Amino acid sequence: MLARTCAECAQALLDGHDEPGTVARLEQLAVQGARDEQPLDVIQHAIHEAVTAALDPTAGPGDPDLAGRLRRMVEVLDLMITTVATGYLRELRILIEERRHAVRAMTSALLAGTLDAAPAAEHGIRIAPRYLVLALAADLDDVEVPHRRLRRVRAVLTGRCGEDTLALLDDTGGIVLLPADRCGTGELRALISELTEAAECTLLATVESAAVPRIPAAAQRVQRLLGTLTALHYPSGLYLFEDMALEYQLTMPGPARDRLAAVLRPLEEQPDLLTTLRTHLRNELRRRRTARELRIHPNTLDMRIKRITRLTGYDLTTVDGAWTLRSALVAHAHHAVAG
Incomplete structure (x- = not known):
């Protein structure tokens, strides 16, 4: 069919x-080729063969019309190739945008719990029975660069997970849904590492596995946890929801959370003490490491820890005090995120 159409078009143009x-x-041929996912080079090769076959095999060097016929063949070949390439790429852009729109719509529907499988089937997108609900947060303090970083992040996602990756992302992060049967914890950690390199900034990720009906609730949980981890200035990396269950539970509304958050209220007017507490706990109370990170003398760190103890009533150097202050820091961070 392709060869015959190209041959007929070539002969008509030459005549x-x-x-x-x-x-x-030819334009319709290009549109149909794009819709049928026929490679463009296959169509172009058929055009070349059709135009070449139209050359009179009896023509020789002494033919006075040979130069004119060859010139006309080049013109026809250029017209056919240009027409098909332009039409094919135009239709391909339309198809890609339609597919992207369908993917975005499906992602939104899954997150809202209103998925209709018909559009997915129409675009050939498989709905998995279970997904990894991945929440991402990027620390982007440059107002000009984030768009380029976002493009690189999307390129990594597409390269690793395919064009049909279900994702809603902006400059600050977003949600990605990955079929649970295609991605284990090891692959997920490798993906986050690649995304962090692409973003060239701190990139936090939280994840929870959920069946399709439970995706909306899972998305709320991982985003809530992600906000707390961001406020606590956790380092880049992947944090599994099951490993952060305590931190999540401490952000749940109730008198216990409010009481814990109030423990750090005396430090709110002294941000250096809050930073010291947060850094020291993140460094697992390693004195020299914390002092080096804060660029202060270890003795200065000791003085700050004593001030924290005096203001809060809890001794960071004891197991019970450190436990309470760590819990208070999570609750306080959530209050800061919630406004």
């Missing part, structure tokens, strides 16, 4: 018959 109609036929 000078109905050029507008033939061009329109």
Whole structure:
């Protein structure tokens, strides 16, 4: 079918018959080729063969019309190739945008719990029975660069997970849904590492596995946890929801959370003490490491820890005091995120 159409169009153009109609036929050929996912180079090769076959095999060097016929063949070849390439790429852009729109719509529907499988089937997108609900947060303090970083992040996602990756992302992060049967914890950690390199900034990720009906609730949980981890200035990396269950539970509304958050209220007017507490707990109370990170003398750190103890009533150097202050820091961070 392709070879015959190309041959007929080539002959019509070489003979000078109905050029507008033939061009329109070539455009339709390109559109159909894009829709059928036929490689463009296959169509172009068929055009080359059709135009070459139209050359009179009896023509020789002494033929006075040979130069004119060759010139006309080059013109026809250029017209056919240009027409098909332009039409094919135009239709391909339309198809890609339609598919992206369908993917975004499906992602939104899954997150809202209103998925209709019909559009997914129409675009050939498989709905998995279970997904990894991945929440991402990027620390982007440059107002010009984030868009380029976002493009690189999307490129990594597409390269690793395919064009149909279900994702809603902006400059600050977002949600990605990955089929649970295609991605284990090891692969997920490798993906986050690649995304962090692409973003060239701190990138936090929390994840929970959920069946399709439970995706909306899972998305709320991982985003809530992610907000707390961001406020606590956790380092880049992947944090599994099951490993952060305590931190999540401490952010749940109730008198216990409010009481814990109030423990750090005396430090709110002294941000250096809050930073010291947060850094020291993150460093697992390693004195020299914390002092080096804060660029202060270890003795200065000791003085700050004593001030924290005096203001809060809890001794960071004891197991019970450190436990309470760590819990208070999580609750306080959530209050800061919630406004």
